[in-house]
Amino acid sequence: MLAKVNSFALSGLDGYKVDIEIDINAGLPKVEIIGLPDTAIKESSERVTSAVKNSGYHFPIKRVIVNLAPADTKKEGSLFDLPIAIGVLAASEQLFSRSYKDYVILGELSLDGKLRPIDGLIAILISGMQQGYKKFIIPRDNAAEASFIKGIEAYCVGTLKEACELLEEGGNVAPVPYREFESSPAEAVFDVDFADVKGQVAAKRALEIAVAGGHNVLMIGPPGAGKSMLAKCVVSIMPDLTFDEAIEVTKIHSVAGILDEKKGIVTSRPFRTPHHSTTVPALVGGGTKSKPGEVSLANHGVLFLDEVPEYSRHALETLRQPLEDGFVTVSRVQQTVRYPSHFMLIGSMNPCPCGNFGSKKHICTCTPQSIRKYINKISGPLLDRIDIQIELDAVEFNELRSRAEEEKSADIKARVMKARAVQSARYDSLPIFTNAEMNNRLIKEYCEIPAEAESLMESAFKKLSLSARASFRILRVARTIADLEGKDKIETAHVAEAIQYRSLDRKYWN
């Protein structure tokens, strides 16, 4: 007898329907899986055989053929275990109800018949819903993930036996209740606050501007200046995740298999810190399975590269496209997938290989060439995408600063939110959200500056030997500073401040 079970597979962040057809014929006892399965799926015959037996059923001693349709796409993962098992039971008439046809069935089995969670469930549920499927049977451990999707009925089961009982009796089990999304404050997750960072007011100000305008930042400072600490604090002043953003982030994290199963959804902005030994596929995505890389995992959050010049040149250059386009396209022989990558890049680096260049206390032992070589590891085109570059120095001004109360992240965040609101009102009819995304045409439109500022910029270029391409970036940052102050027009002071955020253009590096 033939059984046909509905299931889903993943391609990138999108699910597609897979029909699992099971036929039982006379012949030598064997399970044959066809339809371009990968190794994990081929091995599922062993898991299914044991799970069926250990759940109190008989596995038919016949020739079992499992076909995964469409037959011409390569399928991967272990999520077909449960649908195959259900199909076998239905085909061998141990499962009498035909209700399994109403469900999309997903799950990995262990040998004792228990269900194990699967990766990428939320992406599958959303695709399934969009394609008109309402009822799903999913592993219980994935329940949290399913609870945030409105308009579906996700039934959670813990074992193969439970799944069969659900199908036979129906009605008795209630679907996972829908939960309202609530973003959790980043402080609660990351346990950092700008109030914990003593001093470094200039850096804090620069980071506030960066977050307000969505600008990328490069921090230059000796070891121990607090670069990593400041970077970690950045998420605490970013606006809360919206539901749509959260779903997008959760999808990626779910597909990558790093989602917290208990929570089921990502509630705070991701903060990713790939090590500098990272490979290109790990950074931008890829590998045989075309998994999302760090740039996508940092989507809607922060990608922090500590010691930027230590990363391989190749890895750094691959960041250019995701920074520019907001997505990465990962092309492999098997498939081409597209992952979103809207992240804020925060880089940190030492001012020179020994770290003491410009320090008051220590002597720099580097030669000018070695410094230039070190700085030049960051190519011009990449630097072009970093609007704000600031310098830090480890300073102790205990007696100077002790009376000053350090500002809390929450207060800074409030200002950031205001500036963001101004921007989203301005770019209402445009496909961009922040000042950093303005192209040259928009800069001309929205960044008018007074004549005084114009001449200031001109003399700044001459006197401070700024590179010419800095001008647009200065204007973008000036726009953000004006937005933070709630000013409609950019003033000279805003431009003057923006000029200070062009550290790497300065002469003294050469």
Add this chain to the structure above:
Amino acid sequence: MREFSASQRAILQLASVQGLTYRQKAALLSLCETSEELFAHLYSYHNEIAEIGDGIFEKIEAVRDRFDPIRLYTYMEKIGAQAVFRGENDFPASFELLEECPEVLFYKGDIGLINEECFAVVGTRAPTRYGRDVTEQFTREISRGGFTIVSGLARGVDAIAHRIALEENRSTIAVIGCGLDVVYPAENKQLYDDIGEKGLILTEYYFGEAALPYHFPERNRLISMLSQGVLVTEAGLKSGTMITVNYALDQGKDVFLVPGNVFSAASKGTNEMLHNPQCMIACSAKDVLSYYKKDVEKQEEEAVQLTASEVMVYGALQDDDKHFEELIAITGLSMGELMATLTKLEVLGVIKRLPGNYYGI
């Protein structure tokens, strides 16, 4: 291109033997009257040459067959280099006083500069900010005072001294420790080209000769010899600058030292040398210029109108460099205001931004 005489060709030929110290070259020449003779009767001098150093005979022998004056002319013309021989008008007269005077000098640029009043500015290759500032300021004023700045086109103080002289549109002479067609260190290429155009690059080394470590002390004796005096702006204990100072003292030149912070390793050398009663202290360029009875040229300062906050920031920077945070604490300005004020002052050229978020005058 002028033709070289037979004896000049022989001198060039001897100069083209690479890897000889100037003492060895002088010893070779003392064997016979002229270098021409040396090459003519090379084999009869075999034993004497072998005594001067191992392998020298073989080197000379190899050059004897390979040397091609026509190729040398075309090459010199191509790179714009010229040669001046001992005894010629353009040859620096002071070099004749040297114990081992070079027989030939190669140069690029204006050889007439050697007749100007020359003053050497030398120092460490890795100056601290103090060394940089001292070099910049002293060189600027000394060159304004009418001196041609002589230095060695090395990294650090040397390069700064040359650069400032060029910035001031004054003449400068670089005495280098390698062939004219070797740019060492490579990062000074631009400076090298500029000096070749507007100043003078001088060397006793033949084309293609690399910058070998022992060349620099040899080169230093020419730097001090060419100059009336030597200013050391910053030097550590093991600095090659000490060699220049010793040469200068032997040659009876004036030595000026800029004292440094007693805790700074980079100033240990200059401070140590201050014990030598023959050296003079230079606390400003005026000390140097007034010694030579020269006027200190007053810089015409443009009067700039500063706002209240600009005056406040400028005042705060008067005694020492300040970190951005110190400035906030002192001035009480908001961060945005302070940043804007700093940019304006910087553009006016009143203050300088320093690495590490420091500001100074």
